Structures are given as structure tokens and as C-alpha cells.
């Protein structure tokens with residue numbers, strides 16, 4: 001599936017038209033995750049559909065959902081912009097950016113410089129760079145380009161081997177371990193536990209995918225994650241604010257409030 005997505009992205013690049021620059025204030029994903037008032041930082045994701053689950057939310061209202069996420073205390077918002085496989089759109093970034101003050105991560109399959117430029121123009125604060133989709137040297141190049149344009153990057157890896165190759169080039173400030181294998185869609189939180197010891201001490205570890213309960217969050221936190229990225233568990237819930245409260249509330253808060 002990843003190969004299919006990447007092939008489609010290369011075709012899309014042939015007709016990519018860069019939009020005009022949105023005049024936006026950039027916000028730091030790293031700072032937002034470090035300063036979370038929850039036990040871990042929360043990147044709350046906006047995704048209508050996915051290749052593994054099909055349509056997740058029929059009545060899709062990205063701006064309203066982002067506003068709920070912000071009110072519930074999320075640290076940042078991840079917005080899927082791929083149209084073909086996730087029914088996303090780059091316009092959702094511009095729309096959400098106008099209504100929330102949280103950093104926005106552009107979730108797409110970024111493989112070329114033009115997409116980094118596009119992300120800066122539509123107002124993204126950070127982009128996703130997937131280790132399994134890029135040569136390590138290319139990933140480093142795109143990472144530097146994002147930084148030069150005032151954005152940050154979440155560098156995502158699934159396997160130890162891919163991470164080791166990236167670390168030969170540089171140490172990303174934010175590293176995401178994707179619990180989902182993008183070729184088989186198999187998802188296991190064991191992946192965060194397995195990978196945590198290979199993440200550089202100075203990198204912030206985000207555990208991504210397959211997180212559905214408070215116990216899941218406590219488990220990846222124990223493994224060393226400082227933040228989580230959650231999509232489906234929030235998008236499927238009719239009240240995402242309540243779901244965030246249930247999943248993220250700390251034990252201390254619960255004790256204090258009986």
C-alpha cells in the first residue's frame with residue numbers, strides 16, 4: 001500500500017500548483033508538546049478516511065472538530081491532506097489555521113521539495129517526513145528545507161533499521177514511532193516499546209497510531225513516549241472533547257476530584 005500511495009504522490013507532483021502564501025504566525029510543535037498539561041502531549045488528528053479503515057467519519061467537519069480538540073486541551077492538530085487515500089485536502093490546513101491557535105502538522109506523504117514549499121504556503125507549522133518513504137539523505141534535505149521555511153518536522157519511523165540510517169545523517173528533534181506497519185497495516189504498541197531505547201536522548205518521542213484507551217497512553221508513556229498522536233479513537237467518537245478527557249486525564253487529577 002505504501003508503494004501505491006507513493007506512486008500516486010509522484011504523479012500528483014506533475015500537476016502540483018503552488019497556492020499563494022497565507023500570512024500566518026508559525027507555532028512550535030515541539031514547545032506545545034513539551035508544555036502539555038496532560039501526562040503526555042497530544043497531537044489530535046483530523047482524518048475522514050484511511051486505507052486501513054475506509055470512511056471513519058461520514059459527517060466530516062474539520063474546523064469544528066479542530067475547535068473541539070483545542071477546547072479539550074490538545075497540544076497540536078494533525079490534518080490529513082491526501083485526497084485520494086484519506087479524503088483530505090490542503091484547504092483544511094488553511095481553514096483550521098484560521099480558527100485554532102494550536103500548531104498544525106501537515107500529515108501527507110512528502111517526498112519532494114515542492115510539497116515542503118506548498119506546506120509553508122498553506123500555513124502548516126510542521127510537516128510529517130516518513131522514514132520508510134524516503135532515502136535518509138533526502139529526508140535530511142527536506143527536514144532542513146522545512147526548518148529554513150520556519151516549520152518543524154515530525155520524523156516518523158517504524159523500524160529500527162530505518163531509524164539507524166537516519167541517525168547516520170542527523171538527530172531529528174521530534175521522532176514519531178508509528179505503531180502501524182504501513183505495508184501490512186498491522187498495528188501494535190509493542191513497536192513503541194521496542195523502538196524507545198534507540199531514540200536519541202535529546203529527541204522527543206511521539207507514539208503514533210493504534211492508541212484507543214487511557215491504558216494505551218500510560219503504556220507508551222512508560223516506554224518513554226512524551227507525546228501521542230491519535231486519530232481514529234477521536235474521529236469515531238461523537239463527542240471528541242469527552243473522549244480526550246477520558247483518555248488523557250491524569251491519575252492525580254482523578255484522585256483530586258474523587
Ligand SMILES: O=C(O)c1ccccc1NCC(=O)[C@H](O)[C@H](O)COP(=O)(O)O
Pocket residue numbers: 001045047050051052053178182185208209210211229230231232233
Ligand atoms: O491509517 C492508515 O490506514 C494508514 C495507511 C497507510 C499509511 C498511513 C496511514 N495512516 C496515517 C497515520 O499515520 C495515522 O493516521 C495516525 O498515526 C493516527 O492513527 P490512528 O490513531 O490509528 O488513527
